Amino acid sequence: MPGIDECLLEAMKLPGARGAAVVDWTSGLALGTAGESQSGDHEATAAETAELARIAAEYQSFAPADGSDWSDDDTPVEDLIVSSRDSYHVLQFVRTTFDSSVFLYLWLGRTEGNLALARIRLREMARQLVLG
Amino acid sequence: MLHRLAAEKATGSLMRERGTLYLSDGQVIHAESPDTPGLDVLLTAGGALSPEQWGEALTEAGPQQLVGRFLVDRGHFPEGALELCHLGALYDAAFFVLGRGGGPARFRYGVAHWMGAVRPVPVDAVQRETSRRREMLNEIWPEDDTDTQPLVQTGLGLDTGLPRRQRAVAELVDGVRTAADISRALGRPAFHTLVDVRRLAAAGIVTAARRPPRAANAPTRLPETSAAPDVSLLRRIKNALEAL
Numbered sequence: 534m535p536g537i538d539e540c541l542l543e544a545m546k547l548p549g550a551r552g553a554a555v556v557d558w559t560s561g562l563a564l565g566t567a568g569e570s571q572s573g574d575h576e577a578t579a580a581e582t583a584e585l586a587r588i589a590a591e592y593q594s595f596a597p598a599d600g601s602d603w604s605d606d607d608t609p610v611e612d613l614i615v616s617s618r619d620s621y622h623v624l625q626f627v628r629t630t631f632d633s634s635v636f637l638y639l640w641l642g643r644t645e646g647n648l649a650l651a652r653i654r655l656r657e658m659a660r661q662l663v664l665g
Numbered sequence: 666m667l668h669r670l671a672a673e674k675a676t677g678s679l680m681r682e683r684g685t686l687y688l689s690d691g692q693v694i695h696a697e698s699p700d701t702p703g704l705d706v707l708l709t710a711g712g713a714l715s716p717e718q719w720g721e722a723l724t725e726a727g728p729q730q731l732v733g734r735f736l737v738d739r740g741h742f743p744e745g746a747l748e749l750c751h752l753g754a755l756y757d758a759a760f761f762v763l764g765r766g767g768g769p770a771r772f773r774y775g776v777a778h779w780m781g782a783v784r785p786v787p788v789d790a791v792q793r794e795t796s797r798r799r800e801m802l803n804e805i806w807p808e809d810d811t812d813t814q815p816l817v818q819t820g821l822g823l824d825t826g827l828p829r830r831q832r833a834v835a836e837l838v839d840g841v842r843t844a845a846d847i848s849r850a851l852g853r854p855a856f857h858t859l860v861d862v863r864r865l866a867a868a869g870i871v872t873a874a875r876r877p878p879r880a881a882n883a884p885t886r887l888p889e890t891s892a893a894p895d896v897s898l899l900r901r902i903k904n905a906l907e908a909l
Contacts (some may be wrong), residue, residue: 535782536744557753559830559857564752576793577825580723591828625867630713631750632853633828665743 541567544639547654549646551620552639553628554579555662559634571620571640578654579638586636588625589613612652619643625655629663637662643655666770671788678776679897682768683761683788688780695751695778696758700845701855704754710852711748714741727779734781751867756794759852763795804861806867807900812859820871834861837872849897869904873895 537555544553545567552568556579563579570578584644589595589610590620597609615622621641629635637655641648667679667686674691678846684698697703708714726735728909733751736742741795761767802809823835837847848855865871 540745556748557745559860560756560798561752561855562756564749570884576797580797591830593826607688626691627749629746629749631707631711631746632851632857633749633753635749661743662745663743663749665740 535665537565537656537660540637540658543635543658544655547639547641547647548652549621549662550639550642550651551642552578554582555635556583556586556626556638557633558633559584564635567656568606572652582622582636582638583626585613585615585632588646589624590626590634603642612655614652616643618649621646621648621651623648623651623655625652625659627659635649638640667788667792670772675772675774676777677772677774679762680771680773680779681762682906683756683764683859686759686762686791687776687780687807688788689777692787693755693759693791694782694785695754696762696791696857698758698761700761701754701758702849702852704751706849706852707750707754707854708742713746726781729781730777730779731781731785732779733740747774748784753854755786756791757856758793759791760798760856763792764799767827768853776832803884805860806863808866810873811862811866811871812844813842813874816847816871817874818874819869821868821869823858824868827870831856831861831864834858835865835870840874867904868898869907 541553541555544550550568552566552575554566554570554575555564556562557564561580561583563575566575566579568641572581595610607627610626612626613624620643623639623646624636624643627635627637637659639651639655640650670679671691676689676729679688683700684696687695691777702710705719711744714736722735722739722741724733726732733747737744737747746832747758786797816841818835818838823832827835833851834847837850842850845855848858851858862871
């Protein structure tokens with residue numbers, strides 16, 4: 534059964550992966566990191582991505598029509614994608630059986646990265662991380 | 666003191682007024698504070714683990730300090746989930762243990778914790794995170810009386826646009842419960858509740874029920890001259906203007 538480090542190593546195997554992290558979006562804490570971060574500081578990147586995740590998770594504009602209930606099997610917001618000139622940043626929310634606010638973060642180089650594959654794999658990893 | 670203990674790769678427990686940090690080989694492996702829900706509350710509140718399963722793990726593996734390992738090996742918990750929950754609880758309690766005014770620290774060599782090491786964290790990371798969290802709270806709302814005092818709703822009403830997690834906190838504000846009580850009731854890390862309570866305070870929805878009494882003979886303190894703007898004052902003025 535994978536722990537945080539195995540999950541991050543798995544994410545780093547994706548084509549174009551430059552950095553990955555498991556982050557708590559309420560506090561901005563990096564619970565685990567791998568590879569590099571765009572700012573050169575994983576902790577700063579975690580705090581910044583957490584702010585983005587919090588807005589997506591909390592603002593009503595992004596909630597599905599059936600409401601933003603986080604106790605369902607699926608999180609109301611699944612993932613976030615930021616595309617920049619040279620990168621993709623993918624944030625995948627993680628649903629846990631205890632109260633938490635966690636997401637997986639992956640930084641991909643835009644030329645080598647495969648966004649569709651990354652989204653599918655991150656979703657699987659988010660499940661494996663908490664369900665084994 | 667923590668840096669010295671880290672440098673000498675010490676194992677033992679560091680006790681302060683607001684809780685205890687447990688070190689193994691100079692790294693933090695666990696933390697506990699009366700201000701934060703314990704791992705038992707976090708894991709059982711949402712039904713992730715039954716109280717019986719928790720009790721069994723404590724009895725079977727507690728004496729060998731391997732409760733964490735036991736939960737994973739018995740299939741109660743995947744390793745990843747346990748790491749997420751345990752790390753959250755560790756940083757949560759450490760924030761209170763290492764908080765300002767926590768009094769003198771006492772270190773007892775050789776003391777181990779029944780949980781065992783799940784994912785050890787360097788002392789530096791814990792200290793950095795603790796001060797970052799303190800700054801984060803101050804940026805949301807600069808007054809800290811809502812962190813510890815019983816909380817009361819101001820009567821402004823719970824805005825329908827309130828995020829779900831904040832609403833859950835606001836609904837438990839009854840004039841008696843403190844942020845720590847609400848965290849325990851929700852089975853949620855205490856710092857998460859502090860963040861939501863400060864947001865609710867900034868929005869004028871929740872306030873501390875009892876203002877800390879001011880000492881009658883406290884000397885009047887003149888504000889120090891500073892080039893930086895007084896954020897606290899500016900926010901209070903902004904809120905007062907918006908409330909008009």
